[in-house]
Amino acid sequence: MRWRTPLALIALLISLAPAPAAAQAGTADADTREVQAYRLTLPRLKQLNAAMADLHRQRDADPAYQQLLKKKKELSVLREKEDPTDSDGERMDRLEAEIREAEEAEDGPEDTKDQSLTTMAQRMAADPRIAGALKRASLAPREAATMQLAFIQAALTVGLLESGTIKEIPKDLNSDNVKFLQANRAEVKALTALGQQEED
Numbered sequence: 196m197r198w199r200t201p202l203a204l205i206a207l208l209i210s211l212a213p214a215p216a217a218a219q220a221g222t223a224d225a226d227t228r229e230v231q232a233y234r235l236t237l238p239r240l241k242q243l244n245a246a247m248a249d250l251h252r253q254r255d256a257d258p259a260y261q262q263l264l265k266k267k268k269e270l271s272v273l274r275e276k277e278d279p280t281d282s283d284g285e286r287m288d289r290l291e292a293e294i295r296e297a298e299e300a301e302d303g304p305e306d307t308k309d310q311s312l313t314t315m316a317q318r319m320a321a322d323p324r325i326a327g328a329l330k331r332a333s334l335a336p337r338e339a340a341t342m343q344l345a346f347i348q349a350a351l352t353v354g355l356l357e358s359g360t361i362k363e364i365p366k367d368l369n370s371d372n373v374k375f376l377q378a379n380r381a382e383v384k385a386l387t388a389l390g391q392q393e394e395d
Contacts, residue, residue: 226312233345235372237382242332243342244386249328263297266290315340349373353380 254260270290273283316336319325329339349372355361356373364370376383 230344231369233341235375242334246328246332253324312340349376
């Protein structure tokens with residue numbers, strides 16, 4: 196149960212690297228073409244944002260997540276003490292161990308070798324929280340995966356252009372998506388989850 200990552204979808208979709216195995220080269224190329232062909236629109240991004248907001252609410256209502264937040268807050272307060280006692284030090288050690296154990300249990304083992312769109316969509320469909328949030332937002336898992344990758348790619352490119360790191364949109368990217376984000380920055384930022392993601 197992955198509540199450490201603010202957006203549960205990101206844990207499944209953040210990797211933009213192609214699958215490493217040679218046998219997967221064809222799949223990786225096909226996935227790349229599918230992501231490049233996807234056209235971002237405000238209505239579809241609003242649906243994705245609704246799914247992410249749904250996941251936020253589920254996470255915030257989870258007692259285990261609330262307990263984890265309390266432990267992190269207590270640890271932060273103890274670390275800020277100017278003259279911590281021995282018992283404070285022991286408590287900090289216990290809290291650090293409990294937080295680390297909780298986060299490792301949340302993450303669990305993950306097979307990162309296969310990052311194909313098909314596998315991403317299957318993982319999303321297999322998680323009842325993500326599947327439910329997507330269904331309520333009227334989004335299929337595969338489109339959610341494709342849209343997420345297209346959005347991240349375009350947002351990163353916009354950031355590189357604005358910082359001057361690159362001077363023009365790379366020819367192998369979907370320039371329409373980059374221009375879409377540039378033209379609709381305010382509207383995208385108004386979508387809390389996606390606006391936060393674009394800034395990260």
